[in-house]
Amino acid sequence: MQLIWLRSDLRLHDNTALSAAAARGPSVAVYLLSPEQWREHDDAPCKVDFWLRNLSELSHALNELNIPLLIRQAARWDDAPNVLLELCQQLAIDAVHVNEEYGIHETRRDLAVADALKSRGIEFHSYLDQLLFKPGSVLTRTGTYFQVFSQFRKVCHERLHHALPSLVHAPRVQASLSIKPDKIPADIEGFDSPGDSLRALWPAGECEARRRLDTFTDARIHYYESERDFPAKPGTSQLSAYLAAGVISPRQCLHAALQSNQGEFESGNVGAVTWINELLWREFYKHILVGYPRVSRHRAFRPETEALAWRHAPEELLAWQQARTGLPIIDAAMRQLLETGWMHNRLRMVVAMFLTKNLLIDWREGERFFMRHLIDGDLAANNGGWQWSSSTGTDSAPYFRIFNPLSQSVKFDAEGVFIKHWLPELAGLSKKEVHDPANLGGLFGVAGYPLPIVNLSESRARALAAFKNLPSRQNAGAGDE
Known part of the structure; x- marks a missing residue:
C-alpha cells in the first residue's frame, strides 16, 4: 500500500x-x-x-x-x-x-x-513539484545561488528551451479499499472563519483554478503587461491563492501561457512573456529560501541592513494596519487586504515602501501582518517582496528608490475608481482631489477622513539618511517615483 x-x-x-x-x-x-x-x-x-x-x-x-x-x-x-x-x-x-x-x-x-x-x-x-527547477540546479558559474533575478531568468529560459517540464497524468480509478475517507473539518479552533463575501471571491477546487487560468490565458494575458499595474482593472490572473495552496501547478500555468504565445518565452505577445517572468520570480524567491536560509529566520538578506535604525512607532504601525494613514491609495489597498485576503501586486509594493521608508518601520512588522491576512500567503514570495521593497533583500530596489504614494496613486488610479471603491467616504471628491484630500484644507480632513500621519518629503529624507548611515551603504543616488 x-x-x-x-x-x-x-x-x-x-x-x-x-x-x-x-x-x-x-x-x-x-x-x-x-x-x-x-x-x-x-x-x-x-x-x-x-x-x-x-x-x-x-x-x-x-x-x-x-x-x-x-x-x-x-x-x-x-x-x-x-x-x-x-x-x-x-x-x-x-x-x-x-x-x-x-x-x-x-x-x-x-x-x-x-x-x-x-x-x-x-x-x-x-x-520536485511546486517548482520548475530543483533548488541547487540553477546556479552561477561559480556554483552559487543567483542573487539577481535577470541572471536567474536567463538561465531558466535556456533550460526551458532545452527541456520543458511535462505535465503529469492524474491517477486512474483503483480497486475499492476497505478504508473510508475522513470528514474534512469545516473550521479549526483558533482560526476565525471568514465571511461569505470573502469566500465567494475565492471558490475552492481545481475546476475554479483551471477556469481562472483558461479565462486569463484565452484573452487577458495579452493585455497583462499594460494593465497589471492598474488596481481598478481586472488585469491580473487572480491565481496566487491557488498556486500557494497547490490547487494548480506552475507547470500547468507555464504550459497554458506558452500555448497562448505559440510556445515563445521571450518573443511574441509581451503580456505572456511578462506573466511567465512573474512565474519565474516566484521560482526565484523559493530558490533564495533554500540557498540563503537566513531569510526564513527573520533575517535580512543584506546583513549590513540589520544595523538600520528602524523606528518604534506603534501608533503609526496601527494606523497603517487599520487603513487610516490619511493617504488614500495606502488606505484603500489595506482595506482591500483586510476585506478580501488579497492585495493588488503594485499596491503591495506601494504600501510596503510607505511602511519601511516613509514610516521607517521594520519590514518584519509588515511581512508578519501580511501573512496574517493573505489568502495567498507564501513565505518565499512574501519575504522576497517585503525585502525588495525595504531595500534589505536580494535584487532589491536601491534604497534611494522610494515610491511616492501620491504620484503612484495618480499614475495607476487616475480616475480614483479603486480609491472610491474602498474608501466610499471620499466618493464625493473629484478625480484630482481624491488622491490628496489633505490639500483641501480643514482641521480634521475631509468627510471624517484623517489627515496624513506623516509628511512625505520629510519622511523620505529621514529614510535616505538612515540608509546612508549604514556601515556599508549601497551606491548613492537619488530618485523618486
Whole structure:
C-alpha cells in the first residue's frame, strides 16, 4: 500500500507524488492538521479556511478514484514523524510519497519523517513539484545561488528551451479499499472563519483554478503587461491563492501561457512573456529560501541592513494596519487586504515602501501582518517582496528608490475608481482631489477622513539618511517615483 502525504499540493491533476504513488499500487492519501504550527507561521485564518475548502473538494475527487483521504492531527510538525509512522503501521504502508516543500522548518520536518519511516523499513520518496527547477540546479558559474533575478531568468529560459517540464497524468480509478475517507473539518479552533463575501471571491477546487487560468490565458494575458499595474482593472490572473495552496501547478500555468504565445518565452505577445517572468520570480524567491536560509529566520538578506535604525512607532504601525494613514491609495489597498485576503501586486509594493521608508518601520512588522491576512500567503514570495521593497533583500530596489504614494496613486488610479471603491467616504471628491484630500484644507480632513500621519518629503529624507548611515551603504543616488 502507498501513502500520499498531501501538503501544499491540493490537486488531482499534475500532482507528481500522487501520480507516482498511484502508479506503484493501491494508494491512500493523508493530510495533517497542524494548527499550532500554522499559528507560529502566521498563517491567515482565511488561508486556513481556503485549505479546508480545497481539501473537501479534493476529497470528493479522490473518492471518485477510490483513493480515501484521511485526516490526522499533528499540532506541531514535530509530531509528524510519530503520527505518520503510526498510520503507516496501521495500514501496512510500504512507501510514503510527498512533493518537496522548502523553508527551514519544512525541510527539518521532512528529514525527521524520512528517518522515522526508514528506521521501520518504510520507504520515503520526495518529488520536485511546486517548482520548475530543483533548488541547487540553477546556479552561477561559480556554483552559487543567483542573487539577481535577470541572471536567474536567463538561465531558466535556456533550460526551458532545452527541456520543458511535462505535465503529469492524474491517477486512474483503483480497486475499492476497505478504508473510508475522513470528514474534512469545516473550521479549526483558533482560526476565525471568514465571511461569505470573502469566500465567494475565492471558490475552492481545481475546476475554479483551471477556469481562472483558461479565462486569463484565452484573452487577458495579452493585455497583462499594460494593465497589471492598474488596481481598478481586472488585469491580473487572480491565481496566487491557488498556486500557494497547490490547487494548480506552475507547470500547468507555464504550459497554458506558452500555448497562448505559440510556445515563445521571450518573443511574441509581451503580456505572456511578462506573466511567465512573474512565474519565474516566484521560482526565484523559493530558490533564495533554500540557498540563503537566513531569510526564513527573520533575517535580512543584506546583513549590513540589520544595523538600520528602524523606528518604534506603534501608533503609526496601527494606523497603517487599520487603513487610516490619511493617504488614500495606502488606505484603500489595506482595506482591500483586510476585506478580501488579497492585495493588488503594485499596491503591495506601494504600501510596503510607505511602511519601511516613509514610516521607517521594520519590514518584519509588515511581512508578519501580511501573512496574517493573505489568502495567498507564501513565505518565499512574501519575504522576497517585503525585502525588495525595504531595500534589505536580494535584487532589491536601491534604497534611494522610494515610491511616492501620491504620484503612484495618480499614475495607476487616475480616475480614483479603486480609491472610491474602498474608501466610499471620499466618493464625493473629484478625480484630482481624491488622491490628496489633505490639500483641501480643514482641521480634521475631509468627510471624517484623517489627515496624513506623516509628511512625505520629510519622511523620505529621514529614510535616505538612515540608509546612508549604514556601515556599508549601497551606491548613492537619488530618485523618486
